[in-house]
Amino acid sequence: MGVASGIGAPLPVVSGAYFGDKLSPLSDSTNLAPIAAGTTLYEHIGSMLYTSIPSFIIASIVYFVVGLKIDVGTVATPEKVTTILSTLEELFSFNILIILPVVIVLAGSIMKKPTIPVMLFASIIAMFNAVFFQHFTLQQAFTSALSGFDTEMLLQIGYDPANLIGDLNVLLNRGGMESMLGVTLLAFCAYGFAGTISVTGSLDIVLSKFMKSVHSIGGLITTTLITTFITVIVTSNGQLSLLIPGEMFRKTYLERKIHPKVLSRTLEDGATVIEPLVPWTAAGAYMAATLGVATLEYLPWAVFNYLGLVFAIIYGFTNTFIPKLSEDDEVYQEYLREISEEA
Numbered sequence: 001m002g003v004a005s006g007i008g009a010p011l012p013v014v015s016g017a018y019f020g021d022k023l024s025p026l027s028d029s030t031n032l033a034p035i036a037a038g039t040t041l042y043e044h045i046g047s048m049l050y051t052s053i054p055s056f057i058i059a060s061i062v063y064f065v066v067g068l069k070i071d072v073g074t075v076a077t078p079e080k081v082t083t084i085l086s087t088l089e090e091l092f093s094f095n096i097l098i099i100l101p102v103v104i105v106l107a108g109s110i111m112k113k114p115t116i117p118v119m120l121f122a123s124i125i126a127m128f129n130a131v132f133f134q135h136f137t138l139q140q141a142f143t144s145a146l147s148g149f150d151t152e153m154l155l156q157i158g159y160d161p162a163n164l165i166g167d168l169n170v171l172l173n174r175g176g177m178e179s180m181l182g183v184t185l186l187a188f189c190a191y192g193f194a195g196t197i198s199v200t201g202s203l204d205i206v207l208s209k210f211m212k213s214v215h216s217i218g219g220l221i222t223t224t225l226i227t228t229f230i231t232v233i234v235t236s237n238g239q240l241s242l243l244i245p246g247e248m249f250r251k252t253y254l255e256r257k258i259h260p261k262v263l264s265r266t267l268e269d270g271a272t273v274i275e276p277l278v279p280w281t282a283a284g285a286y287m288a289a290t291l292g293v294a295t296l297e298y299l300p301w302a303v304f305n306y307l308g309l310v311f312a313i314i315y316g317f318t319n320t321f322i323p324k325l326s327e328d329d330e331v332y333q334e335y336l337r338e339i340s341e342e343a
Contacts, residue, residue, distance in 0.1 A: 016304075018276065019055075025108070025109050031115070033242050033265075034260075037250060039261040047262065050311070051308045051312050058304075059304040063303075100126075123145055127141040127142070130144070136157070144175065211223070220252065225270040231271070232274055238272055257324050259322075269309055269312045273305040276295070276302070278295070
């Protein structure tokens, strides 16, 4: 943002961040959506490419065309950016090995390896780098893994954290497994709520109201998107907006022999990338506060975010990229067993 401001470029752009967040196997939403829909992580990511890649390409073209019309001239690097970069170079030893954890995660994603072992291996390599190249203690490395990095640890390498500018404190003080406990607890609560309304029959009543006028795949996907979007607006929470509609529509997709990865893709198209476009959600407030740009100002420029909805609806009504389940598919057989047990 500092660089963009310094060269006079438009500030309200968040599409790139959410393209990465949507497809990352490390993202909480990318892991929650397939759980809610009943599919696997990498099936989900592969399915999302059908709506994400075209949206990304169109967004890139829009930004490229707009960028051609901006005359930035010769602008020096903003002072804040220069300060941040010089301080980071002073604090840490940058070398080719520090990108190994990122390479491991990317390679594991491409090869569709199990997520948890890949993440653990990447974390171990990152801790190795912290101890041997950044000169932190092993205890500090484990503390960072559990509760996140604290700039007070910089005292270990002879730097007074009081000299850091505010932006660097925000950048460095984060992470750790504890930061995900809130999401995990939220998932338990959401499933408890969904389970309650399912057992009482409330879920069936609500769903039947939705499905009365739905007779096509396009109608089903559109209804899913609308439900997910309404849940985002009402709950102000992206995770709940994946879990509750996922539980609502999972059996309906299976009943129509539509692969669960279509549902998980639709959930993300209607929740993950739409949440930052709603001002009162956590993501919307965070983006506005961090970027210094009001939500309604960057909304028109979040091309990638809302194009996912467009492609999801187009695919639904044209029956394109909508994989079906056969009678012999394990997922469908499991659904039949579940229905039999309920009967």
